[in-house]
Amino acid sequence: MGSSTRLAAHYDMRAQHRESLAAARAVPLESLTDRELSLREQPVTIFAMRAEKSRLRYE
Secondary structure: HHHHHHHHHHHHHHHHHHHHHHHHHOOOOOOOOOOHOOOOOOOOOOOOOHHHHHHHHHH
């Protein structure tokens, strides 16, 4: 018997959820501190326009 391609994404999502729950049960989850995240110093994302401009500058 084959696997259901229609429900493959659903089964992947359920498996990932089960793994997350098992990890949460094994050890207590911790959040990152502001220092570890350093959100104020380093941007989380960069703009595509900015990356494009810097790439064009070096060509």
